[in-house]
Amino acid sequence: MHMHINDFGFVRVAAASPTLRVADCDFNTAEIKSVIERAAREEVQLLCFPELCITAYSCGDLFFQEALQRKAVASLTELAAFMKAKPSLIVIVGLPLHIKNSLFNMAAVISSEGILGFVPKTNIPNDREFYEKRWFAPAADLSVFSVEIGGGDVPVSSEGMIYRTPFPNFGIEICEDLWMPVPPSSKLALQGADVLFNLSASNELVGKNRYRKSLVLQQSG
Numbered sequence: 001m002h003m004h005i006n007d008f009g010f011v012r013v014a015a016a017s018p019t020l021r022v023a024d025c026d027f028n029t030a031e032i033k034s035v036i037e038r039a040a041r042e043e044v045q046l047l048c049f050p051e052l053c054i055t056a057y058s059c060g061d062l063f064f065q066e067a068l069q070r071k072a073v074a075s076l077t078e079l080a081a082f083m084k085a086k087p088s089l090i091v092i093v094g095l096p097l098h099i100k101n102s103l104f105n106m107a108a109v110i111s112s113e114g115i116l117g118f119v120p121k122t123n124i125p126n127d128r129e130f131y132e133k134r135w136f137a138p139a140a141d142l143s144v145f146s147v148e149i150g151g152g153d154v155p156v157s158s159e160g161m162i163y164r165t166p167f168p169n170f171g172i173e174i175c176e177d178l179w180m181p182v183p184p185s186s187k188l189a190l191q192g193a194d195v196l197f198n199l200s201a202s203n204e205l206v207g208k209n210r211y212r213k214s215l216v217l218q219q220s221g
Contacts, residue, residue, distance in 0.1 A: 018031040
């Protein structure tokens, strides 16, 4: 991966929350591209988007539509092609990905080298306002180690994967994973991740922001 370390040994990391439209992959992809352009101008090296940002999180039973699933993958390959002109940037986006007979809530890592890998959500929430088990399977249900997209095999990791760059090494988990007693990011940190990314599309409730912030601080520590 082409990534430079600046003179002070720091890496520039950014989190983005673009404007999205439910199930409108073209609109969402254009918004994501716009943010990537800005990030590249600001010399960001690692950029993280929310979970399911290509389709938007709140598609409900539209996730069952094969047309939407195909469009999400087409949008991902479009973003990967767009990244070819961004050699010093790595981007993490979210999308639903159909593998065999199951749909997974996936994080995808893309760079100028293409689609580098997929990380599925490990823990699927199914209480209160969350009904994700209706649409998505957990990482434990994965039975493959790669998927063919755009004529190439892309690795899929259900056990967590460390993405190694000249600086830093990073790992990924998705939203609910962080709220578990033993988050995947704990194992990723033990395996050598310097930076941990959590793609989240969490809703706002009274008191949740303060609790989430303390949770992130504690896990980061």
